[in-house]
Amino acid sequence: MRIKPCASRSCALTLAAFPGMIGSLLRARNFGELLHMLRPLLAAVVVCLTGGSAQAARCGGDFDSFVASMAQEAQAAGVSAGVTNAALGGVTQDAAVLAFDRRQRYTFKKSFEQYVSTRVGPGRINGGRAMLQRHAALLSRIEQQFGVPRHILVAIWGLESDFGKGDTGKLPVVRTLATLAHDCRRTDLFQGELLAALKIVQRGDLPLRDLIGAYAGEIGQTQFLPSSYIKYGVDFDGDGHVDLRHSVPDVLASTANLLHTNGFKMGQPYGEGTPNFEAMREWNRAVVYRKTIGYFADRLAGQ
Template identity: 80%
Template sequence: MLIRRLAVLLAVSLAASSAQAARCGGDFNSFISSFSAEAQQAGISPSVVSSALGGVSVDPGVLAFDRRQRYTFTKTFEQYVSTRVGSGRINGGRAMLQRHAALLSRIEQQYGVPRQILVAIWGLETDFGKGDMGKLPVIRTLATLAHDCRRSDLFQGELLAALKIVQRGDLPLRDLIGAYAGEIGQTQFLPSSYIKYGVDFDGDGRVDLRHSVPDVLASTANLLHTNGFKMGGSYEEGSENFEAMREWNHAVIYRKTIAYFADRLIGR
């Protein structure tokens, strides 16, 4: 979901360092040259930097979307949930609970996050991987936003994380496709979260959040577990688990929608 975490990015960007802010704007190619040198100093190989950033250009569509994006919910919970959680999505989620029952059981045992929460997030973000995961080259999107002066420091960090995804071998450049803020995969991880919380749960040696359902669901569980989510506790508004979901989305309405959807999936 595109609004996810953008409010957080906007808030944190107010703390941008003057050194980084001074480098934003101006000639885009000069900016990329400077960033490329910094990326190599941070351990990204010259070949990855060259293949990812060579010939990259500004995406005006990303800038236009960023300018018009709203960072707060304008609907009530009732209005919002009615557009996101209908009978079709509930039935689809219940089918996913059955299809992936053994996998979800393993994830519950390892991370202590109930299966209905994971499937609810999966459904809301990309309709269980069948919906829109974004169609934009992540490197171009993040380079555009990193060059823009509004949140340059934040998106430079995300751009560096995206290069790390390529360097680790998790996704090739051709598969590094995402949404308007660089979100990637079936549960829409920002690159920094991909690096921090990504789990190779299918054991193939890489974290693939676009194609591997085990990696997607386990990584989502790892994010919640790492931020304090505990099995068996309430996840309704006001609970510790509800607070733990802030790392997923700061918006109360969105977290209430996750909780509502999760309850409907198990017949509550």
């Protein structure tokens, strides 16, 4: 029998997680616990083999019908009915999000000189140096574990949220992502992000009321998209939750984990054309932005 390709992101995301589930499955204490752990995977397999009802939701058209399809897909991916009902019940489109999305693509049309002059000034450099001192012990632990220099991490932190003091977004992430997913321009991207956002709530990392972010669904002090939150998030303060909104240890360690996982190497140059510069592409594809990270890091290091 020829297995059909997965027809939805929920199926693909669940099956992709299978290798990481093996260790947990081996630790199951009894058959009932094993069956409970396997249930989300088995649901996705059924969807793959049968082309069942949890198909990828179609963009455009009636918004409520689209949201209902996304709820079905989320449940096939292992998100509980309680979470999907609470998150998606009564959700409406946000016209301001669509308007912003159509404007923001021009952000990086500026030259490096124009862009860096608006983002890295004496005040922000001094603020970054203060953060380096305040969190010196934490940053040493992160450097040792992930091999990413503190100046790069603090530069990103400063650019994304002014070290957690700036605007990290005030919009309900689920509403934002449902709006963008329904828009047909990048529906696959944002349907995947919406599923990941629901999984953040399902895991218990953030309660739904605290799942607040920016105009593309970015969350927290270094503005992680939900898929990156799930993939790279680290509970570095040991409280059992990955909290990228309030926990500085989690924020900085997760940022380091993203860069480390994508090949960033301690002690190597990070200017344009280097492997480290390419590793930062997972953070932001814009060359101007990555050059600004490097410039800011150099200023923090006193270069």
